[in-house]
Amino acid sequence: MPISLRLPEDVDARLSALSALTGRTKTFYALEAILEHIDDLEDAHLSAEILARVRAGSEGRVPLNDLLADYGLAD
Secondary structure, three states: OOOOOOOOHHHHHHHHHHHHHHOOOHHHHHHHHHHHHHHHHHHHHHHHHHHHHHHHOOOOOOOHHHHHHHOOOOO
């Protein structure tokens, strides 16, 4: 699915320079950047949702010592 991005001028200039230097398209580098960071963005969003549920009392917590003990890693 095609998308359209409006980049700040300085970012577009850097992307254009990189593209000209390497012979790859700007689309190639935009896709590489998205693929590199989408997991982190999804994790951050999920973490915020979980934290909100913990604070609301609807999500349980497990103390670290209990978790370590379950895996035989406790002191």
